[in-house]
Amino acid sequence: MPEQPPYLRIADVLRQRIAEHVWTAGERLPSRAQIAEECGVGENVVRRAQELLISQGVLEGRAGSGTYVAEPRRRVRVVRSSAREHGGSPFRADMLALGKQGHWESRTEAKVPAPGEIAARLGVAAGDLCVRTIYEFLADGRPVQLSTSWEPYELTAGTLVVLPEGGPHAGVGVVNRMAAIGITVSHAVEQPEPRQATAEEASLLGIQKAALVTHIRRTYYSDQGQPVETADIVIPAALCEIVYEIPVGR
Known part of the structure; x- marks a missing residue:
């Protein structure tokens, strides 16, 4: 060896x-x-x-x-579960269970050309217009998770849900927003992998440069098999533990 x-x-x-x-x-x-x-x-x-x-x-x-x-610290538990998509914010619920206040900050840009990888995940052509939303999730005001979400602009253009964090359906999540325009989201696919944080991610999360993070590539699909949203989620290992809750059918 x-x-x-x-x-x-x-x-x-x-x-x-x-x-x-x-x-x-x-x-x-x-x-x-x-x-x-x-x-x-x-x-x-x-x-x-x-x-x-x-x-x-x-x-x-x-x-x-x-x-x-380092002083020992309790990591934030992040639960990944399809069973939690139809209620309120799963993140807020997780933070409440830990006695913390959970909220997020976001900024959205409409009509952003899709990069090649994002286009492939959404089943559109590279350069097609998308709605991009960048999130910082916070527990008691401290960043614990990052996410960059992409939706095909053509899918929601001209509707009340075109802006994920604006309008009457702001902040209710992809599943509920799509339902509001007649699209049924049937499932999501997640691909988690460990890697080192980039300098920008480390700065935003308040962790050491190159610290270990879990990068989750998540894509939501309609019941017709159409990708309706894809996101890159970054969760720092030192601050969070990830738990997958898997419903068992009968």
Whole structure:
């Protein structure tokens, strides 16, 4: 088997010391030079190990102060379930269950040309016009989730639901908005995958650059098999846990 990279070995050493309470929550770690000398590696190896543990929420970097053991924090539970699409906001319900206030901020642009990947997911031609809405979901005012939604403009143009967060059906979700114009949404397909946060995502979410996130590509389909909306949802692993609730038919 290939030898483990040195920074991963040092990350394991640091993680083990925290688990054994050599360093406790809120305590500052020794300097990189001290750790490097003790472990027989270079300071750059220690830096990479610490950056990895910071991205995982184990450590916390404080500018001008050093690296500390992160305080344990309760992650926000995000439930993904088709059974919750027809009521009020599932996000608000999840936050209420945790004793938090959930809301979101959004901005919508109509008639945005669809990029190639988005066009393929919506079954339209690249460059066809779409309605794009960018969301920041907040728990007690703190961003915990990002989403960028795309809908074919031709589908809702001239109706009261053309703007997802405007008009009489604002904020009720894709399923209810489409029902208002006679389109029945029958199912959604989600493709989750882990990756590192981009610099922009990290800034918006208040997490470390390159921290682990789950990127979910979600597409809603009508009962005719037509894609009616697709979204890229970004959920930070350090702040949220994702739970899938799967209805079982009888």
